[in-house]
Amino acid sequence: MATEVACRILGVDPQVMLETAGLGELTPGRSEARVTAQQYFDCWNTMEVLSPRPDYVPYLGVAISRGPVIPVFFTLSCAPDMETGLRRLAQFKSLLGPTVMRVFRDGDLLRLEYESVDARVPMPPSLGALQLVVAVENIRGATAHLVCPVAAGFDGSDEERHMIAGHLGIMPERSQAAYVAFAPEDAKRRFISENATLWADVEADLKLQLAAQNDRLPIADRVRGALVDLMPAGRTGAEDVGLALGISRSTLQRRLREEGTSYQEVLDAMRRDLAIRYLTKTSLRADEIANALAYRDANSFSRSFRKWTGLSPLAFRQADNESSVSGESG
CATH class of the missing domain: 1.10.10.60 (Homeodomain-like)
Known part of the structure; x- marks a missing residue:
């Protein structure tokens, strides 16, 4: 999720964001240049502060899923079913920023977990929340079904967790890992967008x-x-x-x-x-x-x-x- 695209969606000036994040030596045109995980997360935290929207996480998550064509998301939408698509997406998740996505079976449930690529630099809680919203929104679009997770969590405040609860259809718990889990019948749900x-x-x-x-x-x-x-x-x-x-x-x-x-x-x-x-x-x-x-x-x-x-x-x-x-x- 390119920082400049996110800025445009949130109504934030990309140059102001970079300068506020302490990266004023970069221009918006260099937002695709390689930066550290800490610098990337600093950009995200700055966008959060500068955003005029109190509902910035669900708003941005829905806008990203329904808005600009992002080739990485074809990994999910082209798949025959949810589990196949999520496992494909996990292979290329690093193209969307310094985060790792893991997909695995937790008993009968299909579980997704997100974390920073750098164990020394934790992912901001609100960025973890965004990952959950984007995943659920993309799945709903691909299945044409109001899929709701059976469990979710991230290391956010009560306010941050309430912010996305209405969208997820479930109140996420307070947890160190940003995760979302789906029922077995949803994990095998066919995608109408298979291609x-x-x-x-x-x-x-x-x-x-x-x-x-x-x-x-x-x-x-x-x-x-x-x-x-x-x-x-x-x-x-x-x-x-x-x-x-x-x-x-x-x-x-x-x-x-x-x-x-x-x-x-x-x-x-x-x-x-x-x-x-x-x-x-x-x-x-x-x-x-x-x-x-x-x-x-x-x-x-x-x-x-x-x-x-x-x-x-x-x-x-x-x-x-x-x-x-x-x-x-x-």
Whole structure:
């Protein structure tokens, strides 16, 4: 959950947040750069203080789940059932911040636990609460069912626990671990959003994103991995990618030239491939796709898509649907 996206949802100025958190040397454009777990949690605590909303945790959790397209969440929604999706999500949870997600059986119950990646730096209680809200909200969206956990807890005050109790459908207990547990019948509940073909593509992208910091990979692959993370936050500039990879813009462009390509070519190819994926394998609207690909608006996205394919996004989707129906009839 990128800090800049969270700031926008909460109505907090990202630069003010960074300065208040003692990270004024970073610009909002560097919010994807590597920081320590403590610095990340300092940002979260600062957003909490600056947020004008008293219900910031459930509000942010619902907005993240229903709002911007975040590729990591496809790990859950594309799965055939809750348990499979949660176990997939746990593999890539580190892409959302310095937290670890564990999924395991606790007797008959399916239990999720969240903690800091650094045992010396505890996760803020309210961030633990956010994890619970996001998990429950995503599960409800994927099942089209008002799934309620049978148990939950985090190390929060009475006020913080009451803040999310109404959303969870259960009063979380005061516990050192941030956790949520589901009944066995819910753990195997089928997802209406299951999408095996989309998952195959998304899994490859997320693995590439995890490997984006590996200096031994071709720079074009590292750029694509970084863009998977940056685009939902509205960042597609060469400077943004260079900062995320820890190299200068000029070095990035030089290394891409050495591989026979350019930054714009990599960005266009990435956007084209993702656009076609979303149009043919999801029901996302054109404006939602435009936002996911960091376009200014749907018209800008449509112009680019026509240049790539000769068709508008809607016409391309209709043609694909007709082709699928024709193939099934044959």
